[in-house]
Amino acid sequence: MFDVNRIRQDFPILEEKIYGKPLVYLDNGATSQRPLPVIEKMTEYYLKYNSNVHRGVHYLSNVCTDANEEARRIVQRFIRAASEKEIIFTRGTTESINLIAYTYGEAFIEEGDEILVTEMEHHANIVPWQMLCERKGAILKVVPFTDKGELDKEAFGRLLTDRVKLVGVAYVSNVLGTVNPVREIIAQAHRCGAKVLIDGAQAIQHIPVDVQELDCDFFVFSAHKIYGPTGVGVLYGKEELLNQMPPWQGGGEMIREVRFEKTTYNELPFKFEAGTPDFIGIIGLGEALKYVESVGMEHFAGYEHQLLEYAMEQMKRIPGMRIFGEAACKSSVLSFAVGNIHHSDVGLLLDKMGIAVRTGQLCAEPVMQHYGVTGMVRASLAMYNTEQEIDIFCRGIEKVEKMFRL
């Protein structure tokens, strides 16, 4: 059984007081908090084992190398990848996508080719493709979404032609919370010969992922949104595809032999990991995934969904409440506006009540344009949030609404 009060004890920061009020942390979509096992593991490695990986003959270097590679196997297990060679460590989702845009893009995208993304993508899944299109003379096409926040399937079918080489889509929208039908999208895209990149940044912490079953070609996510540290991300790619892609950054670790005449490159996954990685961060990610496994996503996913439904229900009772994104299949993201109160005003006042939310364009300007707003307020949930916190949050919004009504 999932016991949220038990879980909260693992996250000491949740006990903090903000301006003398208990912290209500609802900015998990931006970054989640880390549980004690992650903090302790990383501290332990800093205190006892810090030493560069894959380099040394000495004891400490071997300890860190082993832990780094163990983390890779944990990631492999967590997303059910076929091989640990398919797990590339990066600095985050953004870097993972850029790596694909540069290397897959370099090898496979030609003038006139099309790349298909959706209107609800995070900027990180738009801009690298625009840059690629500029370099290669390729064309970026966009699948629109409906006002409810669901992808327009008919438009997707229409836009998916044999000119499309790659489809990039968020598993869960960081603004609308929509859980996109990625399984269908992948199957459909493959029938047209296109590869598919799944941006899992907002999904990995809420939905069990099996990359082999999904059959996606790439899957990317960040450690810090799934209770791990910042500065570490994952790029999963099918081995065969990764082998066909040229390296990106050059430097240490990614080489086999360096000669001024010709340098040869290392094998997967090291081919894509130039320079010293954030190995203690990577070890922290491994620990975070082990933590999630120990709690069991099968246990907390239901709880999170219940919490989301409760939040939606409570929020809808607030006068002037407008929730953006009411897809039938929705995850733990709640973006909204209250009357015509500016999002930054709402955010500032909630902050003063100890409630942390995100405000602004949420790195998704096209979504703002879709709804004709300059920004939104976003509450995003994690497994440690409670109904009481949702109540405090809703009372907070009501208070804000009243302050502006006067």
Place this chain on the structure above:
Amino acid sequence: METIEKIEQDIIDEFSVYDDWMDKYAYLIEIGTAMPAMEEQYKTENNLIKGCQSRVWFHAGMQGNLLYFTADSDAIITKGIAGLLVRVFSGQKPEDIAKADLKFIDEIGLTQHLSPTRSNGLLSMVKQIKMYAIAFSAKK
């Protein structure tokens, strides 16, 4: 015209009656709501202080040897803060504005808004005002 220091002191006194931050914000909302909207012709790209949270415009113009400001924002609290700055600086001599130390910001507890990462950017507003003042005193 009252001096910058005198107006700052008035603001400090007004805010001193509120011990709760919510009340201070309610007061800023009041100020923001009462402020007249800026004429559309002045809401130009040049007058815009960029920040991703809310948009703020400052317009400056000399009348005689005094510098006058108007301001607007699409967020009310930001507009209220801008209103305080307009109240302190508008109708002052550019050289006085340029050297003002702005202790009221600290004293009424707005310092946290001065953080450069804070995108409603009180710091950017103050910087903009001072730049106007320096530019206009150089012109004289």
